[in-house]
Amino acid sequence: MARWDNCSKTSSNNEQPEQGNLSGPDVIADKSAALCCSLLLIGGCPVSAVITIDALVKKFGGVTALNEISLEIEQGELFGLLGPNGAGKTTLISILATILKQTSGTAMVCERNIEREQAKVRKCIGIVFQDPSLDEDLTGEENLDFHGRLYGLAAALRRRRIDEVLELVDLKDRKNYLVKTYSGGMRRRLEIARGLMHMPQVLFLDEPTLGLDPQTRRKIWAYIENLKEVFGTTIILTTHYMDEADQLCSRIAIIDSGRIVALDTPQNLKARLGGELLELEVSPPQERFADELVAMEGVQDVALENGRILLTVNQGEAIIPRVFQTAQTFGVAITSVSMRKPNLEDVFIELTGREIRESEVAEPTERMRILMLRRRR
Ligand SMILES: Nc1ncnc2c1ncn2[C@@H]1O[C@H](COP(=O)(O)OP(=O)(O)OP(=O)(O)O)[C@@H](O)[C@H]1O
Ligand SMILES: [Mg+2]
Numbered sequence: 001m002a003r004w005d006n007c008s009k010t011s012s013n014n015e016q017p018e019q020g021n022l023s024g025p026d027v028i029a030d031k032s033a034a035l036c037c038s039l040l041l042i043g044g045c046p047v048s049a050v051i052t053i054d055a056l057v058k059k060f061g062g063v064t065a066l067n068e069i070s071l072e073i074e075q076g077e078l079f080g081l082l083g084p085n086g087a088g089k090t091t092l093i094s095i096l097a098t099i100l101k102q103t104s105g106t107a108m109v110c111e112r113n114i115e116r117e118q119a120k121v122r123k124c125i126g127i128v129f130q131d132p133s134l135d136e137d138l139t140g141e142e143n144l145d146f147h148g149r150l151y152g153l154a155a156a157l158r159r160r161r162i163d164e165v166l167e168l169v170d171l172k173d174r175k176n177y178l179v180k181t182y183s184g185g186m187r188r189r190l191e192i193a194r195g196l197m198h199m200p201q202v203l204f205l206d207e208p209t210l211g212l213d214p215q216t217r218r219k220i221w222a223y224i225e226n227l228k229e230v231f232g233t234t235i236i237l238t239t240h241y242m243d244e245a246d247q248l249c250s251r252i253a254i255i256d257s258g259r260i261v262a263l264d265t266p267q268n269l270k271a272r273l274g275g276e277l278l279e280l281e282v283s284p285p286q287e288r289f290a291d292e293l294v295a296m297e298g299v300q301d302v303a304l305e306n307g308r309i310l311l312t313v314n315q316g317e318a319i320i321p322r323v324f325q326t327a328q329t330f331g332v333a334i335t336s337v338s339m340r341k342p343n344l345e346d347v348f349i350e351l352t353g354r355e356i357r358e359s360e361v362a363e364p365t366e367r368m369r370i371l372m373l374r375r376r377r
Helices: 031-044 089-096 118-124 140-150 155-168 184-196 214-231 242-248 266-271 286-294 316-330 344-352 356-361
Strands: 049-060 063-074 078-082 104-109 125-128 202-206 234-239 251-256 259-264 276-282 299-305 308-313 334-340
Touching: 049 089, 049 234, 063 089, 063 104, 063 234, 063 259, 078 089, 078 214, 078 242, 089 104, 089 202, 089 234, 118 125, 125 184, 140 155, 140 184, 155 184, 155 214, 184 202, 184 214, 214 234, 214 242, 234 242, 242 344, 251 266, 251 344, 259 266, 259 344, 266 344, 276 316, 286 299, 286 308, 286 316, 308 316, 316 334
Parallel strands: 078 234, 078 251, 125 202, 202 234
Antiparallel strands: 049 063, 049 104, 251 259, 276 308, 276 334, 299 308
16 A cells, blocks of 8 residues: 555655555654655655646637647646636646546646546546535535545544644634635635645645635635645646736746746746836827837837836836936926836736736727837837
8 A cells, every 4th residue: 555654655656545545654644744755755756747738729619728738847836827817727727637628639647647547637636626616504624524535535534634634724713614604715725625635746726816805815825835835735726816826836837818828937937028117107299209218228128008108128227317318308298107027917918918907808809908019129
């Protein structure tokens, strides 16, 4: 039988414990033991791809939800799929979780083929669905117990895991309350706990903080970071919140209309845009003044958006006085100026020509902002 307590198994065969038979010393007794295993899984064995995706395509009738997606995710990564509504995020993780069948292409999860070895894939993954899926008429503990039974966890192991996962998401004191009395944030935390009940090697979190207030979102971020730290779980998280991807993920795939348009660390993605963004509100004629700024030394890009001029610059502080000087010579008044570092939203705009938020509420073509991007001549 596979034993996780002494970490004798390597990650290369990805055998999960035979959960129905596990008890006593075969079970990870505490977080430090789990940490030992996770460290050995990562450090003692070669860090290998826990997910390999090869040219995945998914079509729903005439809609191509995924268009030739290829990707590798390594053991222990906290990987983000960032994209607007309809980008294909849920479709991708549904295929990896063997809930949906792809149209073409293939993928391996925990070194198991998603088509030929569905049961083994399901054993090694946990998933928190985008749509709520708790039983509201059961208590928190009963929901977890039910999930444990579905996975064949023995009674003693279920009790121990329930305690561990409830502690992780800070819900121990609410375990005997009906879920219908939980707040939105508590429900989300319980769903994360449920996804962890069977100690999955890979956890899919589909929009884990959707619709939650900023304070609750930050709490959930802390729980997600904690479970990666403590258990070494590989986490694949979908989100359309830029700050979430930026804060949590070691790497991000920006996905749009079923394609990966960029794949890198958050730092590298932002660094692509150069130094700083300078935002100016000026009196008319803004467009002609923007033209004037294109030639200025240190200016990388100039864009006009809703009457505001957006400059991508090196060393913004040095450029601001020269911008004012040019405005004076040109005869326009600058009424406001602000400077900030590029964020992932700026990266998305650069790559797709529109904002992530726009895509949620309207057809992109209808809401396409007036963007005049001029490269330095
Ligand atoms: N069961 C389905 N039948 C038909 N079309 C579907 C189905 N599921 C998804 N789609 C379409 O596939 C595309 C991708 O949808 P998907 O749910 O994967 O996007 P998403 O990135 O998860 O979006 P969101 O941020 O809104 O959750 C969309 O155009 C969607 O309408
Ligand atoms: Mg989705």
